[in-house]
Amino acid sequence: MPKKHAMERHHDKFLKTVFRLRGLPYSVKTLDDVASLTSASLGDIPAHNVRVFSLASNLGFGDNSLSKVATLMLLTILSLVHDYKSNAEWNIPIQSPQPGHYLVLDTHFEGMTTMNDVDQLSHKYDDKTFMWIRDALPKHIHGIRAVIYGYETRLTGNQSIERIKDLASKLIALLTAYKWASRSSKPVIFLGHSLGGLVLRDALRQLADSSSEEYRALLNIIRGALFFGVPKLGIEQASLRAIVQGNPNETLIEDIGRGSNYLRRLNESFSHNLANEYFKQFWAYETLESPTTVRNPDDHINRNGSLAILVSRESATLRLIESNSSVTFPIKATHSDMVKFTRKSPDYHIVVSKISSIVNKGLHHRESYANHQAAELRTLQGVPSESNEDNITAQLELFRRLSGITMAEETKFLSVTFDMIQDTTRGIQMVQEERGSLMYMQRLEPILVSMKQFAEVSEAAEVVFGLANSMAYVWATSSHPDIFNCILDAYQEIGEQIPQLRAYQGRLATNQHLKHILVLIYSDLMWFHREVLQQLKQRAEQARHHKTRSICESPGAWLLADSRFKNWSTPEFCSDPFLWLNGIPGAGKTILASVVVDHLQLIPGAAVAYFYCKYGDESRASFIGIARAVLAQLLSQRPHLTSYFFEKATTSGRVLLDSTTTAREMIKAVLSSCENTYIVIDGVDECKRNDRDEIVDVFRRAIQDLPIEVPGIARCLFVSQDDDNARRNFCDLSTIKIIDESEDDLKDFAKKRHLALEAKFGPLQSKDCYVSKILVARAQGMFIFADLFAKYLEAQLSKAALLAELDPNKLPVTLDHVYERIVERMFEARDDSAVASVRKILGWITCARRPLKWVEVQGAVCVDLDNQIIDHDKMLSDSPKGLFASLIEIKEDNTVELVHETRGSNYLRKHVIDFREVHYSLAMVSIGYLTLPQLDMAGQKADEDVHLNLVKGTYSFHDYASACWAMHLQEGISELKVGGELTQLLETLETFIELHWSPTHKPLQDLKRV
Template sequence: MPRDQRALTYRVRQLPPDINKASLVHFLLRVLATDDVVPTIEVFSLARSLTSPDAANSKDATIAIYPLPPLLENGKQWSFPAEHGNSQYRIVVDLHFLDFTVLNEVHDDDHVLNCIAISGLASHPFGSWQCRSNEHNFMWLRDGLPKAIPGIRAITYGYDTHLNDSTSFKSIPDIALELVNRLTAVGLGWLSSKPTVFIAHSMGGIILKEALVVLAPTCGEEPSILGKLEAILFFGVPNGGMETDQLISMVNGNPTEELISKLSPASDYLKTLDSYFSNLQYTRKFPVISCYETKTTQTVMQSADGKWSRSGPRKVMVKKESAIQNCSRAPLGEVRPIDQDHSAMVKFAPGDIHYTVVLDCLRKITGQATSLGSATSDPKTAGNESFEHGNRYKDERGRPNTKQPRDYSTAEILHSLWMDVFDHRLDDISPRFQSTFEWMFSDESLDFAPWLLDGTGAYWIEGKPGAGKSTLMKFAFQDSRTRELLENWDQPGSFVKAGFFFHHRGSKAQKSFEGMLRSLLHQILRDVPSLCQEIPKACLPATEKESFDWSLTNLRHAFFSILEQKHTQLKLCLFIDALDELDGHLELISAFMKNLIQHKPGSAVRCKVFFSTRPRQIIQTHFEQYTHFRIQDKTEKDVRTYTEGRLAECLERFSVTESLHAALEEAAYLVESILAKADGVFLWVKLAMQDINLALRQSNDPTVRNLEVLLERVPRELDEFYHSIVERIPQDFRWEAYLVLEVILRAEGEIGLKDIYSIVRCSPCKTAQECHERLKHPADAKAVSNWLETLKDRCGGLLELNVKNDHIQLMHETVRAFLSQPGLRQLFFRQSIVSRPQNGYTELAKLMLTRALYPYIDPLQIQRSYYHFSPKCMEYCFMAEKTTLTCHQAWNNYLVSQILECLSPWSPNSSYTCGENLNHRQKLRLSIQIQKNLYWSASVKR
């Protein structure tokens, strides 16, 4: 190829993970060469793909190829079978560069920062960053950045927004949600992921801003994508609009016109988005660097033959005041001019002065990320450190604790460990249906009964969500045969069976490592009280005036002291369900359990563990050598039994036919249809039965045949099923359903049935006085009962109400995971930004503050939560601001002055003036203390 002509750059995907550049050339020649054409292939980059952590490893490459082989002459994407080593692959070659493309390889030990570049409207994801010169194929993100700043992994993100003849009606929020889903899918918000800097050009910046605003409500807890955000570089981003006249002419009449209209200077959408994004930056404190163009750009024009080209008049596409994001003027931000037109401002050549400036900015950011990374502990190291419990106990400042606690009775210690939520999860798990799961004891191939009788180490169950793991664990834990076999365990000593069922939808005690240790310790000491004397004195209060401090350190110290004691013979079998629902790193609990099952020299305790989990690589790595099986491989008959039984109950309830036997015969096809779609997932069957129940209840002439059409519309995947459930919630109930689900999702701990009713009643209120007016008269018990009866249906059956324990929760962990995904508001309301800035945190804060200010509304509630009310309330207030990106000025003017009334019992020596007399300066000081950043900012501007 002549060197004065630049070759097209192709991307090659799904390459073998062990291939290198030299072998890649031969690999591609075997695929692309023909008898007539043997092309020259130049490999510019080869790097591990950015894929889902659960996906198979592969590599991406960027190449130039000339002359062009016949196989690549037509189209933009091609797929070819290929062989490498002894394995078969299906490689993909494309020109479009959609989705993520990793441009350089970085060793894990050297990896410091991800740099993701997002191109503008109708721009090529790769070519828009490539130097215009024909002398070389220099693309600064690929060829310059990794060499200039070692440790950076450069990535492009591509989306399709071509203009001419487009039939797509995707909006900016649609494109942004795609970006959010991809960022989430590849694990860029995981604890182990590196910090990320985003580079965005033109409309790519608007998409990025929308995506980050969408992420705000779902990033209340760290780690998260927002928590990993290090900085943003904007190039010519039309924050206040851009020149769109020629573009509108180009797309006149096609669906893309609406998207372009959102980019005009008159766009209300851009103003609203800018306000939310500025608040996000203010609460998150990440640097934003804005670069603006200083040359006019050739616009597009249609020629006589109908073709479009850049032959129109030169114009300023994005004016300086529009390109400068407001927060770039803040102390953390920077503003930089680029002496190029709108397109060329990101097409740097080697040695370009503007390229040097960008590198300087990135070097500064990289230095910050390196410092952050060195200060962050590795989960594996943290896990190992957590088991160094034998050292002398020290106080919180690291000094030896010399206190000599008094003796405590067994009852006092057990009472201090007990929490009433420990039993709630076990009660909530559905019991097995009829005789399902009997195979756990009868199937000799599983060796479960022999393991209980004389096995050691670990035994575990793996299964996909909704496959019945928790129900099986509950059955095995409670069945009399389990106790009988364990009591005959061929080991000396007292037998103890203890269990913990992780519950990610529950309170902290139900999903934390501390909660598990506390519950297991309570069960062991309850069954063998003499072991209380083994708890180190340093873990107990020194005087009666002090309360028990069951911190993670003390719990671990007490737990391992019992395991390592040499006086009381003990055989211990632990049942731990849903390991994957731990609110923490799996490396920690995996190391903990391996430590448990390893017998300590001289110890009088023998311990083994039976647990369940979803498929997780960390668990597989740690426990692959121990007996385990996949539950869905064993439940085919059980799912059939469950389906036939539930369907029979349903048909009988609604008298579908005169004869139940006839109805079941008529429903045989229906059963097969359900089983095929359920694919071993009990939860899918349960959801389908809810739909069938609802359809029969609403039908005047119910027949089995009518249900066949219904099932054909039901999606196979749980996420799609939940999506369809939300879409079917009537518009009249959408706001109420959204609010209830949001509150349950965000609540720290369990929510009472009366609480959820009060929250819905107060949702329109703007102040505590208005809430008080709504709540000062007790609600009619019958009205509450009637409302609760309809609530489950109004929320699409995604809730479970437990009247016995007075709490409401999401029906399954998969529902929590679904609702936690970005874009929940868009799903409910079809808008990117909802006019009412309310979510679960805002409503929980309102309820708690109202009850604190007017305790006579529910004195029992205040008394019950007196100790932890203040910090929990302030956390809700803080998270309300952080996740809605709204100051809530009207509410906070009253809130900040009144919150001191709530705090006074905890801060009797407070120097603040309480109530309405709180002055402006005191409000500012208090708003800083409770991290009300946006309120503080708004107050300063007054």
């Protein structure tokens, strides 16, 4: 990289100079040590005026390998450097056991300079002295070591005859001298700016052309490079010739001129010899003009000439911007400033993303976790009194939260034992044998043996004391035999790496610090299982997505062929990054959104994020909910974003992204650093107006603000109804309206449902009962109509009952008629008491503030306020489907929700349930539940009482009741009149407040105000 040479005359310029200090004793450990040693050696500057920025081990060999190097600035003028016109390097004697030992202070930075050790020092800098390669890059890409190569670049008065190939040869000589080609060397990524990029390219050419084993070994460790403003096709020479005029280095300027034979040969050799899959390169170009340099009549150099782009985008990218723009990117800066970033510069994050993409995939996540574990180990060692039980509990909670396991899955995991895992393994092997696809299950033996010892030793050391079944998570692997082979090798490797702990059981039982090793092993195991579960979750999410789009044989073919869609989705060209797909309610918009997602995911190199909004669910109908989902999906597809996400998480101090300001900033930064990105947001009309406006504003602004030089870097599809609010948000966008185009999809869907009915009831081919034709004719383009009516027909008990429902005189005409028929069937053959109970529970499901789990519904049903108990005999014996027919569907996480919730909820609120009454009912059951004696934790006699209540399910409704009672109370008291309901509410609230009101607060004087 270019060096800094002569200091300016004025002191303010001199005080901004960065110095390099070499020869520091290896015993120097901290930045303060450097400042103190420098102050003592110079004698005329106090330590607090020596500002040290980096300290790292020297890359030299021999005696120098035992020294360190630092970068620093001096806040006062030194007598030693007053004569800076003739010196750029000074020797400073220091007291040392070795006579004649010197510190070397310089400003030229020639040779190799290490900017950091891998274990980065914890130090903060302000933006005025911020050097991203030194101060930020090692933190954002963990495990990286930044090294600077400096060489002579001064043009004025330079008597050197060195050419680019000479500078490149010197770089190679230094790399080989410092043993960079040894087997233990780490992969290398180069950053080259301007002339430095040409030096790097020539060095790579020399390595590739050589038959030397050392050169080939050196070339093999180079993984890629980023070139910033490198004039690969040459640069305008007029301003440079004005500087070098007659100097020996004029030949170097000739080499980098436009039409240079040297550059032509270099480009040809570089493209032929370095075209391999291991070497990846990116090309950055400047977009701001720089002042040119001219020689005045008085022979002085004027560096404030006319403005110009010094290196054109074609030259900087070798015209790849025209043929392969994915490896090029713009930087909004002048030629000189394009490698100088502030902390919050979006260009910096783009550069980090490019570097990260060169680094081996998967490295970042694991190393970040390893760093976290190392930090945790240091914390544990510093606080030996911390409870091992607390640490294990924390790991379990972290596992539960981040893996996203459901209650059903957790219950399944907790029941797993060592014998069961062996039986399961044998069962999987038998199934594989029957299929003729054995996978050598013996690979599991190391992990099983090691973990059995781990469990026994941990229990003997009382590390997991009191945590029943905590080891069950270790035995829980996967309930998907078809993908089990993918993790067998990982299990084998883990098992072989875990030490055989039984030999250390005595020491582990008595040494508190050694017990922490068990905690760390357990943490690593939790991390691995969490990763496996998250991958399985993604497969399940994808399965749900494909289930949505597979409602018919080949849905959405007409949309994919539409010219407006093609113009929006084609990777090579995009004149408008936005598209609005709209249609009437129930027209199959969500199905089409799923089709679009599938289509986009087939585009090579595309990153696709999608979201299905849902009315009434805050996590799925708010900007922050959509932002979390989109960012998480893009992170999983673009691993280079890990460092940026890690930084935002650590600086915010929060585990969950809950700040809309931060979310806005992250979306903008991520979209600017990810190429070929597609976002699909379905059901925007499901969100409230404020949320809808924010969602549209954020994504539109983030994409519109992207550089116009790279059209189509990110695109967004909005899917919604065509209503007044939508027109206000999307009227200026390219639009596709669903009218009659989906008729073929609807016919295909109806045909599949017809076949399903025939499979249950027998042939249905007569003119009056050809279901597929009836569904298409009555649906009038509404998939929701066809779906609901088909489910209603399928729920009939006999073919005779089905044929009766198909009587032309009884066929429903509107969607409300379908709902009416379903509700009538749901209530028929039930007495008034049963109808009231079903209606009440249906109201709870419809008006709940979040989707209720069936176990929570059962918990609420069992609340007996009159007798102040949980009466488990009141538990419902029918399933949700048995109670609510085709109105309700059960999700994989055990939640119960309305089918086609928005339309279903609207119908039920109009014709079946009283909105206020339902909220009053939920408020009363929640508040009353929280006043029950079993919920008074202070009154529990012993832990056995709590354990018994847990087993019985007494606390199944606690999570929802404690979180949502106040919201239902607000909705339910709006029209209460003096009398029974109000009196009952006041009595219940009095008990509730007495039980739960904090003693530090004053008692409520007038409950009637509530």
